[in-house]
Every structure is written in structure tokens, then in C-alpha cells.
Amino acid sequence: MKISYNWLKKYISIIDISENKISNILTDIGLSVKSIKKTTIENDKDSIMDIEVTPNRSDAMSHYGIARDLYACLTFRGYKVTLLKPIIKNYKKDIDKYCFQILIEEKNKCKRYSGVVLSKIKVDSSPNWLINRLKSIGIKSINNVMDIKNFVMHELGQPIQVFDMDQIKGDKIIIKNVKNKVHFRSEDHIKRELNEQDLIISDTIKPLSIAGIISSHHSNINTKTKNIFLGSAYFNPIEIRSIGIRHLIKTEDRLLFEKGVDPNQTVYVLQRAATLIKKITKCQISSDIVDVYPHPISPFKIKLHYKKIIDIIGKRISKNTIKKILSLLEIVIHSENEKLLLVFVPPYRIDVQREIDLIEEILRIYGMNRIKESNQIQISSVPTNNCKPTEDQIQKIIFNQLVNYGFQEIINPPMINKKSDYFLLNSFSHSHRKIKSINIINPTNKYYNSMRPSLLFGMIDSIKYNYNRGNNLIKFFEFGKIYYRKNNQFLEKTCLSIAVLSENLFFFFLKGIIEQIFQRIGITHYTQKHSNSSLLKNSISIQYKNKNFVELGKVEESISKKKEIFYAEIDWEYLISIVQEKKIIFVPYSKYPTSRRDLSLLIDQIIPFEKIYQSIKKMEKNLIKKIKLIKEIKIYDFYKGENLPISKKSYTISVFFESHKETLTDVIINEIMKKIEKIIKNKLGAKIRGVDL
Structure with a gap:
């Protein structure tokens, strides 16, 4: 949304505060300023702020709305500022020429409708001040009446309907559903077929507008128009969105109505618009304001x-x-x-x-910057009673753990751009041959035309956005749904994705985070195997009872643009079922000490650590008793580069031994270590560089 700094100053006294300072303050209070563009219109210098208003902040979708929020923040911070709401001076009816009714038949769809008539209008070009105000935010001038409609909409965030009064039959404005199918030619010259689901503003014979978001071509004003009807309404946002999507109507009126306007300012908006039109055109206000508000909306x-x-x-x-x-x-x-x-x-x-x-x-x-970080880490415990932990409890535990590890939660839209994400989408389809993406037939935004089959799409975009703005240490997680087709069925699934981009953090860091989460929520006895993903390099799948529920690896360079991005996607629903079905069993700590041995080896670059890990685990077949002494296998050090052959890399792995029955002797540990060395050399072709015995 574009906001003119000069226009904004009409509603708040910020003369001594620069536009850059205002930009920073707006961003601090959740109205992120993406850019500031300097402009000059007829020797009047201005700054145009491009503000990213979240969909739920319909109250801030106007110049006065931004000023109102800014006033609250500046006043609290000690600035001496004044909020200047446009005053309606000397508003009064000039003549009593028109008498009309407003009838609301669909009271659940239209909560309020107000109207007034102006006569002796001269539709002409607008004065320069009005043309320049609209031009500053990218709106072309149409004529003096329509320009005031647009001006007030961007000033107060309330759409206004403007009809040629001489085209209204029966002196009635009726808000109703279409009774029978009717063809409606709108002001954009598109012929639409309306049915019983559609809400219209009508006279006694014909529709004048589809739910106030687009007018009929014959009710539009032109240079021959002498009398106009102004209408201001509050419609049910859900109804407006449904109609807009169904008929592919994309107007600013729809955008505001579907987000929700202020139901208590319809009369004020009419007075403001009528006063400005009267000032410019010298017309007459020729009726009372008729206001129908059967069930006022309470605070x-x-x-x-x-x-x-x-x-x-x-x-x-x-x-x-x-x-x-x-x-x-x-x-x-x-x-x-x-x-x-x-x-x-x-x-x-x-x-x-x-x-x-x-x-x-x-x-x-x-x-938020005034809230200092705590020196304490808060950790939620898994419920220890006989009740199964709820999904909310498990989610809170995992989210708190990720935040304590320095991760930030992100939220991306569930739609993706099929054209710009074609390569990624094509790679995904190759990896999941039985899974197909879901296209959106009537997208509200042409750039978002397909549902995401993986959280990786949005994650890549978020990482690139932050990286391009100087953030070189990125740790993100996202919780959301993915959508796909399989066997001609439309399916959705909830997933948790975790990603890392850093010069110092790599695959094993992310794998360790996953393992810590599993340990925290009590998931044990899972297995790991290599996976053949075209999206992730050297990827592994983590399984529980032979079913995949985690995919983990390095994002392919063709997708990540040579950035070191490591990514994991967790099947959330399966994870929840695992935790809820598991019984909590207390395993006492061993009273005997843990022993550690490190093993350094040189191995081919194409062999991942997972293969080493699995090779050691398979020793269980031959060493049933002794293998149970291996408590854990971890990477201690990893290196590739100078002083090593091009095709080789160096691992130092740590093997931890523990017994619940006795203190382990060097003889027992060394015997197992020799077995490990033999397997690594014979099966994987590794060269042992040194053994700490």
C-alpha cells in the first residue's frame, strides 16, 4: 500500500519528524515500510512509503488509519503530536428535492447502508490539488466526482458507491440477493451471470452494483450526469470475498470490504465526500442522509x-x-x-x-525492543501422568526447544507461483512420482496459482529474502500444511520444516537438532537410511516402524543458488501419533562411567557419515552382547579441502561405551574398536589415520 508523506501530514502533526524516522517507527509497530521513493509533482517534493499492511489490519488501510496508529505510538514515546481527523464543516442539506428509501433484505450480508443525493452536479476535470494527491500514490484522475470517491477511500479506508440518480427507478435502493439468473454488464465491460448466491444493490427494476464492489455500466456517471446518489455500506467480509472470487472481480472496493471496514463511519464518510464534491462542483445536497442500521455492531x-x-x-x-x-x-x-x-x-x-x-x-x-532477553531458558516437560500428551502440549515443547536453539518461526502463504517455482516443482514431482501438485482454478492473485506440495518452497524464498539483506546466519522453522494429489484424491498434511544457512553450521548440526527434539519428546528406536531426493543432496530418511517421517539433507545447489542450506521436513501428524502412543518408561542412569574412543579416517567424499553409522550398527548381528555397550556414535570433526586429495574427506568419529553392569575395561573396548576399524576399512574403503586407545 502506497502512502504519501505529505498527505499523511494532513492528519498528524509530524512536521519535525523525518520520513525515515517515521518509516522506522511504523516498522517497529508492525506496519513494515518496504521502501521510500522520493518524488516531485509540480514542484512539490514528497516521499512515497510502500507499507506492507498485514491482512488482519484493515483499520490501517488508509492515510488516516496509518496516522491514527502512528499517533498512538508517537504520543506514548513522548512526542507532542496531534491527530487531525477531517472535520465536516457546515454540513447541511441545501434543498429537499429527493426522497428515497433504502431497504436491506439480506441483513446478515449487509449490516448497514447509508445514502444521500446531490443535484446540479457538473462532472468535469478535477482541481490540481486533487489530481496531484491521487497521482502521488499511482492513481489516474477520472473526473471530479470519481476522484473524490477515490480520495475519500484512500483517506478514510471506506469505499463509496456513486450512481447516476436519474438512472435509479422507483426511488428505492434495495440490497438483496438476485431472485432469478440475470446478466449484468459491469463498468469494466464484462458480462457476468448472477444467480441466487449473489448480493446486489438494486433499484426497483435492475441491479446497480454487485455488492458495492463493481457498478453496472448504465449507472456510471458521465459528463451528462446532473444528479448523483452516494452510498456507503458495511457488508459481511466473507460474503464479499466469496462473490469477488466467484466473479473474478478485483477492485479496491472489494479489497477493503472483504477485510472489514468501520461500520460506524458510513454516515461520516458520506458527509466528507458530499462536502468535498459540493466544494469542487458547487452542487447542492438535496436529500437527508438515509441510514439503515437494523442491528448495530457492538464493541x-x-x-x-x-x-x-x-x-x-x-x-x-x-x-x-x-x-x-x-x-x-x-x-x-x-x-x-x-x-x-x-x-x-x-x-x-x-x-x-x-x-x-x-x-x-x-x-x-x-x-518489543524494550523487552530484554532472559538469562534463563524455559523448557516445558512432557506430561508424566497417565494421560496422553495433547498435540498443543507437544507443539509447545518442540517450538520452545527450537526457539531456545536460536531458531525463528516463519509463516509463508500456502500458495506458490507455479511459473517462477517451475524448476523446484518439477524436481519435487520427480522425487515423488505418485504425487502431483494442485492448481488453483480462480486464483485471487495471478502470481499464486498453485498449492504448495512442500514447505521447502516458502522456506527457500524466506531464506533468500533475508540473505540478500545481509543476514548470513539463518535458522528458521515453519509449521503448516502441504497439499497434493495422489491416486486422484486431493490430500493435505501438516508438516514441520527446519532450515539452517550458515558458514559454520552444516548437516550434522541440523541432524543433531532433530535428534535432540526426538530425545526431548521420547522418540527412540528410529532408524535411518539414504534417500534419493532430487531436492536434497546426500539426504537421509528417518523412519519409525518402517515408515518415513523425516527427510533431511542439503538443498541442491541448483535450487539454493550455491548457498549452504540444510533442510528437514517432518511429518507432523505421524510424529504426534508416535508420541501419543508411546508409553513413558523410566530408564535409570548407569552408575558406571562412560568411556569414549575417537577414530580418525580418510574416506571418499561420496560416502556420507550415515553409511559409516549404519555399517557400525550392523555389527549387532555378530556381536549381540557387546554391541549393546555402544551408547552413541557421533561426529567429532569433519574436514575437506587443502592437504587432502580432491576426492577425499576426513572424519573423526566418537564412539561412546557404557554398561549398566560393570566398569568397562580397555580390553573389551579395544576389541570392539578393532571390529569397527575392520568394517570401515573393508566395506567402505576408508584409511584409518589414527586411533585413540
Whole structure:
């Protein structure tokens, strides 16, 4: 979304604060500024900020919306600023020429509709100030009336319907569903067939608009228009999205309505638009504002517990500070006691409906950078009673563990660009011959036209984005669904992906993270084997009861663009089932000491550590008793490069021995180590470089 800095200053007094400072503050409070572009329009210098507004923040999809959020933050930080909402001066009806009705038949789909009529309009070109305001954010001027419609929409975030009043039959505006199939030619000259599912704004004979998001070609205004009807509404966002997708309507009106506008400003928006049109065209306001609002939308009532704020944020914030932030965000405190507040959240904040949402708002304005990192690591325990751990409990344990290891959670859209991701998608299809991707027939965004069959697609994009901005140490994880077709069935599955990009962290670091997670949640006796993935190099599959549930390896250089990316994808649903079906068994620590032996070897580069590991494990067939003394096999050191043959690499592996019955002697340990050396030399062609005995 593009925001003009000069335009923004009309609603908030930020004269002494640079656009760069404003940009940083907006980013701090969750309105990320992607870029700032300097521009000059008719000797007026301006800065255009490209702001990335999250889909749930419909209240910030306008210049005044941004100013309102900015005001709260700046005031809390001690700046002396004033919020300047456009004042409707001297609004009044000039003549009583028109009398009309508004009838809402579909009260669940249209909660409110307001309208007014202006007469003696002269549709002409717009004044320069209006043309330049719209031009600054990339909107072309149409005429003075339509330009005001667009101006007010970008000023206040509320769409307005503009109809030629002389084309409205019966002096009635009816919001209803289509009764019978009807052909509707819209202002974009596309003929659409409407049916009983479709909501329309209609007169007594014909539709004037499809749900306020696109008008009929015959109700549009032109240079011959003398009288206009202005309408302002609140529609059910889900209904608007459904209609927009069904009829491939992509207008800014739809974008705002489907995210949710402020139901309490429809009359104010009409007054603002009518006042501006009257000022420019010298027209007359020739009717009362008719406002139909059968069931007013109430504020959201939320209980906010002080203790919950401390638990979530990790810091004690004073009660006065909390109340001040709420007040700045126009959240009304209805009642309070020592433990909690009962607050009323205005309906335009559709993203704040739960206690956790309120806490996020407090933290957003208070400043995340003011929360210091704790010196303590919090670790959740697996439930020890007879009840099975819930999925939420397991998820919390794993997520906390990953965060404590320095990983950050990311969230990517479930759709991918089939064209730009063609190579990756083609490689995926090659690896999973029986699995096919799912295309989207009517994508809302042409660039996202296929459902992701793996979390790797979004992970690669996120890593590249961060790497290109100077982040050379990336540790990400993502939790989400993947989608695919198999045997003519459409399937979805939840997965957990983990990725690392670093010059100092490699495959074994990521494998160790996976093993630590398994140890933490009690998954043991899993097996590992090589896998033939065209996406991952030297990859392994981790299995439980002969079923794959982890794929782990280095991302192919053709995909990663020569970056060292190591990636793992976990079948979440299978992991949960493993943990929930396992019985927790207490195994006491051995009271006898653990012994360690290191083995250095030179081996072909094409042979991964996993093959060494599996070769040692197979010794169990011949050394049934003694092999149980091997507690663990780990990589101690790895090297390839100078002073080694091109085709070789060096491993130092550590073998840990332990017994629950006795202290192990060197004789027993050395005997097993000789067996290990023999297998590695004979089966894998390795050269033993030194043995610590």
C-alpha cells in the first residue's frame, strides 16, 4: 500500500519528524515500510512509503488509519503530536428535492447502508490539488466526482458507491440477493451471470452494483450526469470475498470490504465526500442522509488480566502504562479491579477480539525492543501422568526447544507461483512420482496459482529474502500444511520444516537438532537410511516402524543458488501419533562411567557419515552382547579441502561405551574398536589415520 508523506501530514502533526524516522517507527509497530521513493509533482517534493499492511489490519488501510496508529505510538514515546481527523464543516442539506428509501433484505450480508443525493452536479476535470494527491500514490484522475470517491477511500479506508440518480427507478435502493439468473454488464465491460448466491444493490427494476464492489455500466456517471446518489455500506467480509472470487472481480472496493471496514463511519464518510464534491462542483445536497442500521455492531468485550500480560510479555508493565496504551488505541476501559480490566474494543479493530490480541497491541506500542532477553531458558516437560500428551502440549515443547536453539518461526502463504517455482516443482514431482501438485482454478492473485506440495518452497524464498539483506546466519522453522494429489484424491498434511544457512553450521548440526527434539519428546528406536531426493543432496530418511517421517539433507545447489542450506521436513501428524502412543518408561542412569574412543579416517567424499553409522550398527548381528555397550556414535570433526586429495574427506568419529553392569575395561573396548576399524576399512574403503586407545 502506497502512502504519501505529505498527505499523511494532513492528519498528524509530524512536521519535525523525518520520513525515515517515521518509516522506522511504523516498522517497529508492525506496519513494515518496504521502501521510500522520493518524488516531485509540480514542484512539490514528497516521499512515497510502500507499507506492507498485514491482512488482519484493515483499520490501517488508509492515510488516516496509518496516522491514527502512528499517533498512538508517537504520543506514548513522548512526542507532542496531534491527530487531525477531517472535520465536516457546515454540513447541511441545501434543498429537499429527493426522497428515497433504502431497504436491506439480506441483513446478515449487509449490516448497514447509508445514502444521500446531490443535484446540479457538473462532472468535469478535477482541481490540481486533487489530481496531484491521487497521482502521488499511482492513481489516474477520472473526473471530479470519481476522484473524490477515490480520495475519500484512500483517506478514510471506506469505499463509496456513486450512481447516476436519474438512472435509479422507483426511488428505492434495495440490497438483496438476485431472485432469478440475470446478466449484468459491469463498468469494466464484462458480462457476468448472477444467480441466487449473489448480493446486489438494486433499484426497483435492475441491479446497480454487485455488492458495492463493481457498478453496472448504465449507472456510471458521465459528463451528462446532473444528479448523483452516494452510498456507503458495511457488508459481511466473507460474503464479499466469496462473490469477488466467484466473479473474478478485483477492485479496491472489494479489497477493503472483504477485510472489514468501520461500520460506524458510513454516515461520516458520506458527509466528507458530499462536502468535498459540493466544494469542487458547487452542487447542492438535496436529500437527508438515509441510514439503515437494523442491528448495530457492538464493541468487542474482552477481559484483560494483568498476570496474563506478564506471563506473555515476560516483563511487568505498570497498570497506568497499560491503561495509557489502551486509551491511545481508542480502547475503552469499562470496568476494572486489582486483577483485570474489562475493555470495549471498537468494531473497526477486527483483529483484536481475544485477550492475546490485546496483549499483542500493548507490546506493539510499548516496544518489543524494550523487552530484554532472559538469562534463563524455559523448557516445558512432557506430561508424566497417565494421560496422553495433547498435540498443543507437544507443539509447545518442540517450538520452545527450537526457539531456545536460536531458531525463528516463519509463516509463508500456502500458495506458490507455479511459473517462477517451475524448476523446484518439477524436481519435487520427480522425487515423488505418485504425487502431483494442485492448481488453483480462480486464483485471487495471478502470481499464486498453485498449492504448495512442500514447505521447502516458502522456506527457500524466506531464506533468500533475508540473505540478500545481509543476514548470513539463518535458522528458521515453519509449521503448516502441504497439499497434493495422489491416486486422484486431493490430500493435505501438516508438516514441520527446519532450515539452517550458515558458514559454520552444516548437516550434522541440523541432524543433531532433530535428534535432540526426538530425545526431548521420547522418540527412540528410529532408524535411518539414504534417500534419493532430487531436492536434497546426500539426504537421509528417518523412519519409525518402517515408515518415513523425516527427510533431511542439503538443498541442491541448483535450487539454493550455491548457498549452504540444510533442510528437514517432518511429518507432523505421524510424529504426534508416535508420541501419543508411546508409553513413558523410566530408564535409570548407569552408575558406571562412560568411556569414549575417537577414530580418525580418510574416506571418499561420496560416502556420507550415515553409511559409516549404519555399517557400525550392523555389527549387532555378530556381536549381540557387546554391541549393546555402544551408547552413541557421533561426529567429532569433519574436514575437506587443502592437504587432502580432491576426492577425499576426513572424519573423526566418537564412539561412546557404557554398561549398566560393570566398569568397562580397555580390553573389551579395544576389541570392539578393532571390529569397527575392520568394517570401515573393508566395506567402505576408508584409511584409518589414527586411533585413540
